Amino acid sequence: MATSRTVTATRNPPAESAEGAAPSELRVIVVLGAMVALGPLTIDMYLPALPRIAAELGVSSSVAQLTLTGTLAGLALGQLIVGPLSDSLGRRRPLMAGIVLHMLASVLCLFAPNIEVLSLARGLQGMGAAAAMVVAVAVVGDLFDDSQAATVMSRLMLILGVAPIVAPSLGAAVLLKASWHWVFAVLIVLAGALLVVAALALPETLPPVNRRPLRVRSIVSTYLSLLKDLRFVTLVLVGALGMAGLFAYIAGAAFVLQVRHGLDQQTFALVFSAGAIAFVAATQLNVVLLRRFSPQRILVWALALACVAGAVFIVLSVTRTGGIYGFLVPVWVVLSMMGFVIPNAPAVALSRHHEASGTAAALLGAAQFSVGAVIAPVVGLMGNDEIALSIVMTAGVAIALLALLAAGGADETEEH
Template identity: 40%
Template sequence: MGRVPATLTPLPGRTAVRAVPTALVAVVVFLTAVAPLATDMYVTAFPSVEAEFRTSASAVQLTLTTFFAGMGLGQLVGGPFSDQRGRRRPLLAGTLLVVAASVVCALAPSIGVLMAARLLQGFGGGWVMVIARAVIVDLAHGAQLVRVLNVVMGIGGIAPVLGPLFGAAILRFGDWRTTFWVLAGLGALMWFSAVFVVPESLPLDRRHAGGLRTFRSAARQVLADRRFVGYVVTACAAFVGVFAYVATSPFILQTMNGLSPTAYAIDFAANAGAMTIASLVAARLAGRVSTRRIILVGQCCMAVAGAGMLVGAIWFGMPLMLALIGFFVLMIGNGLVVTNGGALASSVVPEHPGTSSAVLGLVQWTTAGVTAPVAGLGGSDTAVPMAVLVLGGALVSLYGLLVLARPHTTGRTTP
C-alpha cells in the first residue's frame, strides 16, 4: 500500500546520509515544524487575543510559557518512552494529541482554557519533535548527523518564514481562532505523513526497558559527560535570545514603532529566512569546517546584536532601524548555533539518542518558557529586558562552548 518498511537501519559500509531517505528527511522537517508554526502563526495575533479576553500582554505571553513548558515535558517523556517502545507508534500518538489540543485552543472560552490547551498542544509537539529527532539520530552519526540535522533545521526554516505571513493573512480574513483550526488541519496532515513515510528506526535489540527509571539512569550518564552539558548550555542559552525576540517583537515593532501586522509578518519572515540560510550554510560546511568554529561565529553575531540593542533600548528608546538590524543579526547567529550545538551534544553520547534528545529538548523549551514572561516584565513599551536577555544568552552560550565543552576534557573527537 506504499507504506514504509517496519524497520530501517543503516547497513554496514553505507554512510549515514545515504541511509536516511530524502522523503524521510522531508517528513521529519514537517513534523518538527509544529513548534514554529504553533508559535509564529499565533504571535501576530497577540494584540487581538489581549483585546478579546480583556487581559494583559503578560497574560497573553503566558500562553507561550505554557506551550514551551508543554514542549519540554513532552520531550522529557517522549524521548525515554520511545527508547523503550520504539519510535513509530508513539510518534503517531503525539500527532493526534496535537490535533486534539489545537481544536480546544480554537474553541477556548477564556485565557485560562487557552493556556491549558496550549500546554497540551506543546506536550504533543514536544513528544513529536523528540521522537522525530531520535529517528534521525538512530540513522546518522558524526559529521553526517550534523549535516542532516542542519538540513532539517535549514529547510524547516520555511515554517517560521511562512508562519507569520499565514498568521497575518488569517487576521485579514478570519480571527486568531482560525489559526488554531489551521494548526489542527496541519496536525492531521502530519499524522498521515508519518503513517506512510516514517519507519520504525529502533529495532527491538536496541531498545531500553524500564521507562522513566531507565531514563533517570541514562540521564545521569549523559549529564556526567562534561562536553554534553557544555553543548546543551551552548544551544539552550542561545535559545534565550531567540525567544526573548519571539515574545517581545510584536510589541517592540508594532506597539512601539507602529508596524502593521502585515509589515511585522514580512520582517519576521525575513529574519526566519536569514536563520534558514545560516543553517543551510552550516550544513554545507559540515565536515569541512570545524563545527565549533561555526558556532563561535554565531555566538559573536548574537552578542553584537544584544549589545547594540541594549544601547539602543536604554538611551534611544529602541528606534525601528536598530531593532530591525538587531533582530536580523540575532537570527543569523541562532541559525549557526542552536542546531550545531544540539548535534554536537548528541554526537558525544551516541549510546543514548532518545535520552540525549529528551534532555536537550527539556532544557531548551523550559528555557524558552521562562524567557517569555521575563522578557515581558517591563511591559509593552520597553525593549530593555529583551536586549539584556539576548546579550546574556550569548555570553552564557560562549561559556558553554569555550569552558564546559572545551575539547581536551575527553578523548573523543568533535566534528
C-alpha cells in the same frame, strides 16, 4: 555527505521499513523537517493575534504571553516524557500519539472561552508537538554520526525555517477573515496532514534489539548517566541559552513591532519572516563551513559574533538610535548566528550518546523550551520593548559562550 546517499550507508539502517527497503536520505530529511516544523508552527502562527487576544480576553500583554509560556512548557515536559518512551517503544508509536494529542488540544484552543483554558490547551498542544520534535532529532541520532549529523541538522533547519516564515503570514491571513480562534482550526488541519505523512513515509529506525526497558528505574538511570557527562550537559546548556535569544524575540516582537513601531499584522508577518530567512541562510552556510571546520569551532565563533551584535543592540536600544532599523538589524544578526548554534550544539551532544538518542534528544529539547518558557514572561515583565529584548538576547548568548569556553570550547575532539 551528499544528500543522494541512502540511509543504508549510515550506522543504523531502518530495517523495519514497511516497504522493505531503506528510504533515501533526502526523503528522511523532508519527513523529519515536516515533523520538527510542527513546534514552530504551533508557536509562531498565532503571534500576530497576541495583542488581539489580550484585548478580547481583557488581560495585560504579559498575561497573554502566558499562553506562549504554556506552549513552551508543554514542549519541554513532553520531550522529557516522549524521549524515554521512544527509546523503549520505538519512534513511531509515541510520534503518532503525540500528533493526536496536538489535534485534540487544538480543538480545545478553538473553543477556549478565557485565558486560563487557552493557556492549559496551549500547554497540551506543546506536549503533542514535542513528540514530533524529539522523535525527529532521535532519528537523526539513530542514523547519523558527528559532522554528518550536524549536516543533516542544518538541512532540517532549511525545512524548519519555512515554518516561522509562513506561520505568522498564515496567521495574519486567518485574522483578516475570522477571529483568532480559527488560527487553531488551521493547526488541526496541518497536524492531521503530518499524521498521514508520518504514518506512510517514516520507517521505524530503532530495531527492537536496541530498545531500552520501559521501567522507571531504567529511565532515571539513563537520565542520570547523561547528566554525569559534563561535556554533554555543557552542550545542552549552550543550546538552551543560545535559544533564549530566539524565544525572547518570539515573545516580544509582536508588541515591539506592532504597538511601538505601528506595523499592521501583515507587515509584521513580513518583517518577522525576514528574521527567519536570516536564520535559514545561516544554517545552509553552516553546511559549507562544516567541510572545513569542526562543529565546536563554528559554535565558538557564532556565539562570539552574537555577543558583539548583542552589545551593539543594547547601545542602540538604550540611546533610541536608528528607529526600527536600529532594532531589526542587530536582531537579524543574532538570529543568523543562532543558525550556526542550533544545528551544531545538538549534533555534537547527540554524537556522545547514540545508545540513548531519544532520551538525549529529550534533554536537549526540554532544556531549550524550559528556557523559552521562562524567557517569554520575563520579556513582558521587563516592558516588551527594545531594551528588554536586547538585554535578554545578549545575556543568553553571552552566558552560552562563557559556558562553552569553560568546558574546553573548540579544543575537544568529538570522540566520547
